[in-house]
Amino acid sequence: MSEAPLLEVEDLHVTFHTPKGPVEAVRGVSFILGREKLGIVGESGSGKSQTGRAILGLMDRRAVVRAKTLRFAGTDLLTADAATMRRIRGAGISMILQDPKYSLNPVMSVGRQIAEAFLVHHKTTRQEARRRTLEILEAVRIRDPERVYRAYPHELSGGMGQRVMIAMMMIPEPEIIIADEPTSALDVTVSLQVLAILDDMVTRRGTGLILISHDLTLVASYCDRVLIMYAGRIMESCAADQLTNAEHPYTRGLLNCLPKIDEESESLPTLVRDPSWAADEVVDGGPAG
């Protein structure tokens, strides 16, 4: 691929200024995203969600984002003004959040919310927006789009709600989707079905996907490439199907403490944290795979 990468992140830092002094949530993260499925895994507090939010500029007021480069398809996100950022959010980069219960507007019908996402980014009529909304609802395999269009979020199951959110994020046809634990509130079979829909849409349109998750098994089986984060840094970057052969002691430690269905053991190995991991040299997340 000779075109400019979708997203370039170099030496990203996110610092929170608190009364007790600055807290560095992200400390020097670098990676390049192409048209691929990139997984970011780590434990809570590893900085994986903050990395995703920093890209979109969705930060707490106390947070300071610094980076050498933060560029989306050639546009510098660090110096972009508010109007440019509004254009990029949704149409350029969109974000799927964890829980549809809290992320959809409870007093607006599902159809109108999705249509709104389309109308914000396109000069078009309401009829056209409605038609496109019904189309996309069908594309996320909702059986009765007309009914769901009129429904309110509380009338939908978790799996349906998450499909609605995917529809809403896909309708402006973004180049990049950041999905932050998109299915951790769902049952495992429903979760896999929702991910399959996302997989289809991403593959068909050549969208770049960043999947932020704590679930190693899922990321290893779903993504193309994985970044493993710890204490605000990337510990290791590898092809997703090679995750089980990962070398970094942190990654190995995480994999080892997962209980396995087909192994019997008295006790599980626990993770012994080495202070040097947090101080290690910065690992580059590497180029698009």
Next chain:
Amino acid sequence: MIEIERLNVVFGHRASLVHAVDDVSFRVDRGESFGLVGESGSGKSTVLRAIAGLVDDWTGGIAVAGEAQGKRRTLKFRREVQMVFQDPYGALHPRHTVDHILKEPLRIHDLDPSDERVVRTLEEVGLDESFRFRFPHQLSGGQRQRIAVARALIMEPSVLLLDEPTSALDVSIQAEVLNLLSRFRRERDLTFILVSHNLAVVSHMCERLAVMRQGKIVESLEIEQLRRHRPNHAYTQQLFQAAQGYSRDFVASIADDL
């Protein structure tokens, strides 16, 4: 140790009747660890809550240690049977210190609420004395769950009812809490009922399990059967497959009944 005979739990009334638990029977021997697996809404937690006495409208038989239980539980039952909840953030009183949290059940049961006993129990769950006067918000998720386990153990129970005890925790912390629970079961000959949606956790912790769906037990099996990838029922096989991660073929094979 625990015998459940045709347990039924019905919520709501008339048109909005929900049969949350539908004719569930099983037994758990002393010292055994029994898993209840299922997706949300399968009724697995409701079974646990009915045993604990947290659900009023049940019919059928619940017997613990040979004693049939009625609607009201005795003080002795409430000491013998302890529960650990899923969410360590919601299960501890936010304005009570660890010391207060651990002493409260002792006071209720007229047991000796001594400082020594609190310190000893804290040590048993791997926390030192410095945690005694902290509030829950000054603890991490894993530390909170240790306190919840300590609160159950300080009563010296014979049965622990565990409702998704590690699903809110990171995998590294999950391993520590599971090891802690296994160690106590060995040392104190405890009986466990573990409710979880995670087959791997159940396989690690239990000897037998029942798979629930829509209030019913669809299959009961030995862990060996699960380990050798030989569940009989199609639904158990589906759960088993799903636990292996994402695969296109598998998703295509799921009956689309959302």
